[in-house]
Each structure stands twice: as structure tokens, then as C-alpha cells.
Amino acid sequence: MSASSRKPSDTETHRTVARRSGPLNGAVTAPGDKSISHRSLILSALAKGESRITGLLEGDDVLRTATSMRALGASVERSGAGEWTVSGGAWATPEKSLYFGNSGTGVRLVMGAVAGAGVGASFEGDISLRGRPMGRVLEPLRLMGVEADDHEGRLPVKIKTAENGLRAVEVKLASASAQVKSAILLAALGASGQVRIHEPILCRDHTERMLSAFGVELSTEPDCENGRYITMAGGQALSPCDVNVPGDPSSAAFAIAAALIVPNSDVVVKGVLLNPLRTGLYQTLREMGADLTFENQREENGEEVADIRARYSVLRGVEVPASRAPSMIDEYPILAVVAAFAHGETMMTGLEELRVKESDRIASVETGLVACGVDVVSGPDWLRVRGGSTTPAMIGGATIKTHHDHRIAMSFLVAGLVSEQPIQIDDASMIATSFPDFIAQMISIGADIAQDK
Ligand SMILES: O=C(O)C1=C[C@@H](OP(=O)(O)O)[C@@H](O)[C@H](O)C1
Numbered sequence: 139m140s141a142s143s144r145k146p147s148d149t150e151t152h153r154t155v156a157r158r159s160g161p162l163n164g165a166v167t168a169p170g171d172k173s174i175s176h177r178s179l180i181l182s183a184l185a186k187g188e189s190r191i192t193g194l195l196e197g198d199d200v201l202r203t204a205t206s207m208r209a210l211g212a213s214v215e216r217s218g219a220g221e222w223t224v225s226g227g228a229w230a231t232p233e234k235s236l237y238f239g240n241s242g243t244g245v246r247l248v249m250g251a252v253a254g255a256g257v258g259a260s261f262e263g264d265i266s267l268r269g270r271p272m273g274r275v276l277e278p279l280r281l282m283g284v285e286a287d288d289h290e291g292r293l294p295v296k297i298k299t300a301e302n303g304l305r306a307v308e309v310k311l312a313s314a315s316a317q318v319k320s321a322i323l324l325a326a327l328g329a330s331g332q333v334r335i336h337e338p339i340l341c342r343d344h345t346e347r348m349l350s351a352f353g354v355e356l357s358t359e360p361d362c363e364n365g366r367y368i369t370m371a372g373g374q375a376l377s378p379c380d381v382n383v384p385g386d387p388s389s390a391a392f393a394i395a396a397a398l399i400v401p402n403s404d405v406v407v408k409g410v411l412l413n414p415l416r417t418g419l420y421q422t423l424r425e426m427g428a429d430l431t432f433e434n435q436r437e438e439n440g441e442e443v444a445d446i447r448a449r450y451s452v453l454r455g456v457e458v459p460a461s462r463a464p465s466m467i468d469e470y471p472i473l474a475v476v477a478a479f480a481h482g483e484t485m486m487t488g489l490e491e492l493r494v495k496e497s498d499r500i501a502s503v504e505t506g507l508v509a510c511g512v513d514v515v516s517g518p519d520w521l522r523v524r525g526g527s528t529t530p531a532m533i534g535g536a537t538i539k540t541h542h543d544h545r546i547a548m549s550f551l552v553a554g555l556v557s558e559q560p561i562q563i564d565d566a567s568m569i570a571t572s573f574p575d576f577i578a579q580m581i582s583i584g585a586d587i588a589q590d591k
Pocket residue numbers: 172173174243314315316317318320342467468491
């Protein structure tokens with residue numbers, strides 16, 4: 139089956155079990171970065187002319203963005219594994235709703251892009267996405283003059299064609315969300331005047347970097363604390379650009395974490411993006427005593443990339459500062475699993491955004507780890523894991539509810555490689571949203587993971 143015709147996985151469930159495994163060994167390549175993959179399709183579809191993308195993540199979330207770009211009028215063709223050609227330019231209002239499945243990034247960025255392109259569209263998603271807040275994107279878009287219908291700030295959402303174009307605005311981001319920042323920047327392409335965004339806490343900057351690569355002029359200047367202002371003139375057209383997508387540090391995290399906690403392991407994950415706004419997990423793991431080395435460090439397409447080697451390590455608990463949260467926001471579930479195998483407590487703060495991901499990740503992690511015999515306590519925006527609080531460090535033997543959340547699914551499969559008894563997850567199908575080869579890749583380095591009949 140071609141990647142673009144993979145069936146939606148919304149209704150399939152796959153019980154999957156991970157068992158205590160021997161040492162993990164070998165080298166794997168990180169799948170394409172999900173954030174950069176979405177952006178490469180959207181920006182190519184906005185640019186008039188042909189752009190080529192290599193290394194695209196062919197996960198369900200990104201494929202839905204590809205389908206939406208076609209529905210909006212771009213030609214999007216796959217020529218080989220991860221190789222895509224996009225011809226964009228003129229967008230038109232699609233007849234049917236755009237369906238984004240499980241993907242917050244896809245739906246929020248495309249809302250901004252639709253508004254900026256001066257067309258309309260309706261947006262839908264799966265049961266998880268329908269529960270996630272969209273007001274955070276719609277509010278700044280409305281300030282710019284966008285008219286939109288929503289359901290109490292949630293999907294389905296309908297964006298109407300802005301007959302009179304969009305207004306220039308100054309916006310201060312209410313939370314450290316790259317999705318909101320990106321939606322505003324994409325809408326700003328259709329504004330008559332300058333859009334200025336105040337980003338008090340820095341979050342991933344892939345949209346800014348890629349807009350520049352596609353010929354859009356924008357500037358950044360620091361504010362008087364740790365944030366910055368981004369200024370962009372509206373009405374700019376994108377020129378086509380070739381994009382080579384680096385490997386995803388959020389996906390690489392799983393094999394690296396597994397190597398650190400499965401005794402005698404030695405694993406290399408190749409081609410991992412080291413953008414400093416994405417590497418908080420690796421900094422934290424090193425503070426915990428992890429034996430991590432960045433090998434073959436190089437620059438590719440203006441981004442730093444390395445092969446990360448991880449060897450089994452005796453770890454200690456740490457305090458992870460709230461200020462680090464944006465740079466490792468999707469990595470807390472796997473960090474919590476690693477923390478269960480460290481000596482002492484790991485305290486994670488500044489986690490309020492975890493409540494509104496594919497699941498409430500504070501609750502999913504706490505419930506799952508407690509069911510596996512780990513001492514975990516949480517508050518509104520914090521999580522504390524007491525490592526080594528049982529002997530063995532994790533009993534396991536539980537079936538974990540993944541709540542349509544790929545990161546919960548992958549984190550608990552990693553936990554099952556070390557727990558005393560196997561760990562089963564109720565549904566592995568969502569893993570395909572970000573990392574379709576996850577199970578095969580983990581098996582290739584020695585993990586005992588199998589579908590449970
Ligand atoms: O912009 C992006 O590509 C993303 C931003 C983050 O979400 P928020 O913007 O909600 O923090 C992150 O959790 C998500 O996986 C990808």
C-alpha cells in the first residue's frame with residue numbers, strides 16, 4: 139500500500155505487549171521530524187512553483203496535512219520513500235471538510251494558512267482532537283479579522299473567506315505554543331501591514347526558519363527578558379524551496395530512553411535534529427547521568443544534526459525546571475518512564491500544556507505508572523516520580539489505557555522492556571500518527587514487543 143493511501147487508523151485498535159528484553163544493540167535512523175514535515179507541505183503548497191521534499195515523515199498526521207493541501211488546490215505527489223513533490227500557489231475553498239485525525243499541529247497550522255490565503259475551509263478531527271482547544275488559534279485570527287464558527291472553542295470549526303483581507307496586529311502569545319505562533323505567522327501572509335508577535339517564552343522556531351528559506355522576510359529581536367518579538371510584513375509571496383527533513387528528536391527519544399534503562403544496551407539513533415529549542419530532554423538525561431554522545435555532528439539545511447549514541451546508565455533523579463518545558467514538551471511521558479528507573483525523585487514542573495495534548499498526559503502517565511507499581515504524584519502542572527521506589531523498579535503487569543495518544547503508547551512499551559512483568563497497551567494504532575516504524579525499529583535492536591491476539 140502506498141503511504142498516501144494508508145487507511146485511517148481511527149477505528150482500529152491493536153493490543154500490544156512489551157516484555158523484559160536482553161540488551162538493546164544496533165543503529166537505527168530517526169523518522170523525519172513531524173513539525174518540519176507538516177510545515178514543509180504547507181509552505182510548499184503556498185509557494186507558486188515546484189518544491190521537492192526529502193525525508194518527509196509518512197505518519198498519519200502528516201499524510202492528513204498532505205491530503206488537505208491537495209483539497210486546497212496544490213498538487214502533492216509521492217515519488218519514493220519520504221520523497222514528495224509539491225506544486226502550489228493558488229488555493230481555493232474546498233467543498234468538503236478537511237479532516238485532521240489526531241493532529242493538533244496539522245489542524246492549527248492549516249487554520250492559519252487558510253486564513254492567510256484568503257480562502258475558507260471547515261476543519262474536523264478524531265475524538266481526541268475534538269476535545270482539544272482551538273480558541274487559542276481562533277482568538278488571534280479573529281483579531282486579524284477572520285470570521286470563524288466553532289463549538290465552544292473546539293472542532294468542528296469553519297473559517298470563512300475574509301472578503302476584505304486581514305488586519306495587521308500586535309499579539310502577545312498567551313502560552314508557549316509553536317502551533318499558535320505558526321498559525322499567526324501563516325495568517326500574516328494575508329495581512330495588510332506588519333504583524334508583530336511577542337513570544338515571552340521561546341518555543342520551536344521551525345516556521346520562522348522555513349518561511350525565511352521560502353523567501354519571506356521576517357525579523358526577530360530579543361525582548362528585555364528571555365523572549366523575543368517577531369515582525370513580518372503581510373502580503374509576501376513564497377518562492378518554492380527544496381526541503382530535507384531531519385530526524386525527529388521527539389521520536390528518537392524512545393530508543394534512546396530504552397537503551398539507557400535496559401542493562402548493557404548500546405544504541406545509536408542516526409540523523410537527529412538538535413535545534414536548541416527541541417533538545418531539553420537530552421540536557422535533562424545528561425543531568426541524570428546518562429551516557430549520551432553526539433557523534434558525527436553536522437549542519438544540514440541550516441539545522442544542527444547528529445547521531446546520538448546511548449549506553450545503559452545508572453541514573454539519578456533530578457529537578458527539571460519549568461523553563462525547560464517548551465524544549466521537551468512532548469518528551470515528558472518517556473522522561474517519566476526513565477525517571478522510574480533512576481535513583482531518587484524526579485520533579486517536573488511547568489507542565490500545564492500536557493493537560494491539552496492528545497490525552498491529558500499528566501493523568502495518563504500517572505495512572506499508567508501507578509498501575510505498574512511506581513510511586514507517582516501529580517498536581518495541576520507538575521509530576522513527581524520516585525524512582526526505584528519498588529523492587530524491582532517497576533512491577534508492570536498492567537494494561538495501559540493510551541487514550542488515543544501515541545506518546546503514551548510508545549512510552550509504556552519502552553517501560554515494558556524493563557519491568558518485572560510484561561506491560562500491555564490497549565491500542566498501538568495511534569503510534570502510526572508520528573512513528574509508523576516504531577515497533578519494527580525497536581524489534582530490530584532487540585526489543586521484545588508483539589501484537590497481543
Ligand atoms: O508546532 C509544532 O509542530 C508542535 C508544537 C507543540 O505543540 P504546542 O504548540 O501546542 O505547544 C508540540 O507539542 C507538537 O507536538 C508539535
